[in-house]
Amino acid sequence: MPITRIVVKNDGTVQVEGIGYVGGQCLKVLQQLIETLRKYGININIEQQQLKPEAYIETTQVQHEAVEQ
């Protein structure tokens, strides 16, 4: 299962790492967190973002069609 790792450093900066994600799902999770944190008075400005190779993998849905014989 994918994990979102959040490290809140002593100087207050926040590092977020997506572990085990494929495609852009980790970015969606990050965006959800950022929006929800605003309700608690925390505005997170992204200063740097680095995508891992797995982020560029496109996830596609494969539809299996029943084959009539």
Next chain:
Amino acid sequence: MSHWTVARLKIRNPDIQLLKQALMAIAKELGVNEVVENFEVIGWGARQRCQLAIPMNLPYGNGYGVYIDENGEVKVVVDDHGAPLTAEEFAAKLQQYYTALAVVAAAQQLGFSVQQLQQTKDAVLIDLMTP
């Protein structure tokens, strides 16, 4: 001699309960185990009414106070001369603990589960698992 200091946090319109929890964590580290409400923090020649405070005997003050100003910004106030934490150190700690608590609360609100919550020398580490 006074070091009456007001320090601003990067938190605006905070959740008061989370703020209180964050303060309680700091209070325990300071060996006080108490957070009070509506407390007047006093320093050398200065005083400030605070919504929340950690009361403790300091060489030139009576505790660390937290108040929210008219713009919703969180500020800490203390006469930190000879105090165990400077105002800046206290503010940084409060910022860190409040942020960590807010991340946990936000995550739970989104339906994530907290797999790990750990404090190290340099940071607070939180692992979240999406549903």
